[in-house]
Amino acid sequence: MIDLAQNTLDGLFLGSSYALLALGFTLIFGVLRRVNLSYGPAIMLGCYAATWAHLSFGAGLLALAAIAVLCTTLAGAYVERLCFAPHRQSSAIAAMVASFALWMQLEELATLALPRHIYDFPPLYAGAPLDFWGLSLRVESLVMLGAAIAVCALLWWILYRARFGIAVRAVIDQPNAAQLAGISVPRTFMLTFAMASAIGGLAGFLIAASHEQVTPMLGMWSTLKGLLAMMLGGLGSLPGAVAGGLALGLLEAHSQWFLGPQARDLIAYALLFLLLAARVPWMTTRSAS
Amino acid sequence: MDDYAIGVLTNIGLVSFLALSAYLLLVAGEMSFGQQAFFGVGAYAGGILTAMYGWPLPLAALAAMTLGALAQLLVGLPTLRLRGLYFAMATLASAEMMRILFELLHFQRVVDGDAVGPDGTQGFRGIRWVFEHGVEPIEYLAIVYALLALALAGFLRLERSRLGATLRGVGEDAELAAVLGVDVTRCKLGVAAAAGALAALGGVLFAHHNTYVEPRNFDIMLGVHSLAYALIGGLGTALGPLLGVVLDIGALEGSRVFQGYRMIVFGGLVALLLVWRPRGLLDERTVQWLKQRFS
Numbered sequence: 001m002i003d004l005a006q007n008t009l010d011g012l013f014l015g016s017s018y019a020l021l022a023l024g025f026t027l028i029f030g031v032l033r034r035v036n037l038s039y040g041p042a043i044m045l046g047c048y049a050a051t052w053a054h055l056s057f058g059a060g061l062l063a064l065a066a067i068a069v070l071c072t073t074l075a076g077a078y079v080e081r082l083c084f085a086p087h088r089q090s091s092a093i094a095a096m097v098a099s100f101a102l103w104m105q106l107e108e109l110a111t112l113a114l115p116r117h118i119y120d121f122p123p124l125y126a127g128a129p130l131d132f133w134g135l136s137l138r139v140e141s142l143v144m145l146g147a148a149i150a151v152c153a154l155l156w157w158i159l160y161r162a163r164f165g166i167a168v169r170a171v172i173d174q175p176n177a178a179q180l181a182g183i184s185v186p187r188t189f190m191l192t193f194a195m196a197s198a199i200g201g202l203a204g205f206l207i208a209a210s211h212e213q214v215t216p217m218l219g220m221w222s223t224l225k226g227l228l229a230m231m232l233g234g235l236g237s238l239p240g241a242v243a244g245g246l247a248l249g250l251l252e253a254h255s256q257w258f259l260g261p262q263a264r265d266l267i268a269y270a271l272l273f274l275l276l277a278a279r280v281p282w283m284t285t286r287s288a289s
Numbered sequence: 290m291d292d293y294a295i296g297v298l299t300n301i302g303l304v305s306f307l308a309l310s311a312y313l314l315l316v317a318g319e320m321s322f323g324q325q326a327f328f329g330v331g332a333y334a335g336g337i338l339t340a341m342y343g344w345p346l347p348l349a350a351l352a353a354m355t356l357g358a359l360a361q362l363l364v365g366l367p368t369l370r371l372r373g374l375y376f377a378m379a380t381l382a383s384a385e386m387m388r389i390l391f392e393l394l395h396f397q398r399v400v401d402g403d404a405v406g407p408d409g410t411q412g413f414r415g416i417r418w419v420f421e422h423g424v425e426p427i428e429y430l431a432i433v434y435a436l437l438a439l440a441l442a443g444f445l446r447l448e449r450s451r452l453g454a455t456l457r458g459v460g461e462d463a464e465l466a467a468v469l470g471v472d473v474t475r476c477k478l479g480v481a482a483a484a485g486a487l488a489a490l491g492g493v494l495f496a497h498h499n500t501y502v503e504p505r506n507f508d509i510m511l512g513v514h515s516l517a518y519a520l521i522g523g524l525g526t527a528l529g530p531l532l533g534v535v536l537d538i539g540a541l542e543g544s545r546v547f548q549g550y551r552m553i554v555f556g557g558l559v560a561l562l563l564v565w566r567p568r569g570l571l572d573e574r575t576v577q578w579l580k581q582r583f584s
Contacts, residue, residue, distance in 0.1 A: 102556055
């Protein structure tokens with residue numbers, strides 16, 4: 001019983017890191033209707049830049065967070081300029097393949113700068129886990145969950161209360177009318193992309209700091225987990241991204257406990273496949289070409 | 290030719306089958322992230338049949354192609370009605386499932402005193418049919434390219450036929466094709482079976498060239514690469530995907546000029562190329578122009 005509770009708790013915390021990744025992913029998809037495969041590699045580049053700063057100058061945690069967010073945002077802006085801005089009218093496949101090409105580029109850039117297989121990343125919180133009636137609770141996990149909730153709330157506020165959000169939603173619904181009303185569509189896309197990448201950078205920093213390491217797998221891992229969580233929750237929906245992330249985390253924690261790590265991934269992909277094949281309504285309502 | 294050149298050329302040939310498989314689906318309007326799974330099915334099935342049961346390679350290749358076609362039909366039946374990204378994600382999920390199943394597959398048999406067969410993440414060693422039958426690397430290269438030429442001839446014939454036009458029609462606008470009386474589902478299932486068989490053939494040849502395969506060979510990187518090859522080379526003709534493979538593996542890996550920076554150069558070039566030509570170098574319009582020019 002205590003194991004079950006502990007696993008559920010672990011799953012929720014794991015899921016909140018997926019939820020953070022999925023929030024950035026889904027923001028890009030919701031606005032551009034395009035999948036950015038180099039979302040993860042941009043995060044990896046940001047985390048590698050932070051690791052490099054840590055190794056070179058021993059920068060503190062806050063500085064590392066700032067560097068990770070800044071570099072991920074810059075990498076994201078670069079991806080947007082090269083892969084998405086030129087393909088706004090033309091095919092989605094070209095944009096996706098271009099973003100894959102930059103994935104290779106960003107990943108190689110990061111591993112050229114720091115070629116070892118594992119680098120230590122300073123821990124978010126050095127103390128022991130908290131203990132509640134036999135359940136252990138890591139402080140990092142609480143921070144992660146808090147960050148996921150805060151980012152979701154902030155995004156909601158921006159999209160539904162701030163002027164910029166009105167512009168974003170206008171561009172989603174009626175790009176031509178929005179343009180006529182004086183909203184710059186390319187600029188809105190660019191800023192949304194930057195915002196999504198910043199969220200990704202924050203997610204990456206929190207993940208690196210709670211795993212206390214970075215590896216060259218971070219890029220692909222972030223893209224796959226973010227994509228999986230986003231798909232499970234329904235494309236382009238903010239609450240869906242959080243729900244999808246948490247569901248994926250819970251599923252993984254429990255299946256790993258009962259069946260082992262290989263079965264964990266197998267079950268997650270099998271679930272995605274079955275839900276897609278069954279065409280559950282929340283997953284296939286949004287048009288994606 | 291030195292061994293290195295033969296190796297690079299053989300690799301170009303092997304990966305071309307996978308790129309053609311992705312291309313065929315793209316022409317019919319489906320983007321697959323999962324062709325590597327059928328490449329893997331071919332590699333494992335072919336290897337098991339020759340190394341563990343002593344089948345001759347040609348027979349094993351035919352069996353593996355059948356299996357590849359069946360596997361892709363199995364994945365395609367519930368998913369081909371999905372559109373765009375949803376289909377891509379379904380194929381990605383099925384391919385990752387397949388890769389994990391390869392990791393879980395422990396199936397060995399004692400042949401000549403040694404245990405042979407897939408050993409989970411340790412991979413599958415000793416697929417030595419080519420070596421044992423005295424096929425020289427240069428001869429194997431010739432076999433690979435003969436088969437590739439056969440596949441290409443099939444493609445070029447298809448593209449001149451009515452069926453080829455129908456497929457492109459389905460790819461452009463499935464609803465319109467259906468209104469015109471095309472059985473879209475049957476068309477797509479046929480394409481899926483052919484794509485699965487092609488990928489599996491590439492896989493068989495890959496396994497027997499390497500003599501060793503492991504689940505990691507068939508990860509998502511391979512699948513997205515083959516998709517990229519088809520798109521870089523161009524969607525106008527079956528020569529497009531081949532051009533894509535030659536550009537990447539041949540010009541960059543083969544030349545060894547950009548050692549260490551290969552992906553930085555290649556990635557940037559591809560992104561720029563797609564800005565200039567979103568449907569690849571040999572896109573439909575270019576192919577049309579070339580045809581008018583040279584016919």
